[in-house]
Amino acid sequence: MPMTKFVQLAWEEMTVPLQVRKRRGSRRMRLTWQPLTRSALLTLPPHVPLKEGMRFVESRKPWLYRQIQATGERVALTPETVIPLLGARVRIVHAPEARGVTRQAECLLV
Incomplete structure (x- = not known):
């Protein structure tokens, strides 16, 4: 051990x-x-x-x-938080009607 x-x-x-x-x-x-x-x-x-x-x-x-x-620093993943994703800045948007995680323009629908 x-x-x-x-x-x-x-x-x-x-x-x-x-x-x-x-x-x-x-x-x-x-x-x-x-x-x-x-x-x-x-x-x-x-x-x-x-x-x-x-x-x-x-x-x-x-x-x-x-x-x-x-x-880098830790970022809390909450709705409306802007995070780096694949070289771009995207905003997390809560979308309960969406299936899975989807990216639309500069938003990440979760």
């Missing part, structure tokens, strides 16, 4: 949750960004100490920062 530890990464004006996992099958260190949870995941082989893993994260902070910036 993998060992899991939770850490907070702090730099500049933000704090990012970091989940650290040691996995028996891992052969190398791996850092991934998880946009849905807005957290980072560091996977370590069992023989790599946590201190070395944290140095690895420190060396990858510029990459992680770019990933966070590319994710």
Whole structure:
């Protein structure tokens, strides 16, 4: 069973949750960004100490920062909210008579 530890990464004006996992099958260190949870995941082989893993994260902070910036802010999906969709800005419109989700001009009927 993998060992899991939770850490907070702090730099500049933000704090990012970091989940650290040691996995028996891992052969190398791996850092991934998880946009849905807005957290980072560091996977370590069992023989790599946590201190070395944290140095690895420190060396990858510029990459992680770019990933966070590319994710953007969370937007509440409520009626009349304007969201980006495939490079365009569309407004969410509640349409109970519509079947499924439909796009008409600059509106997304849901």
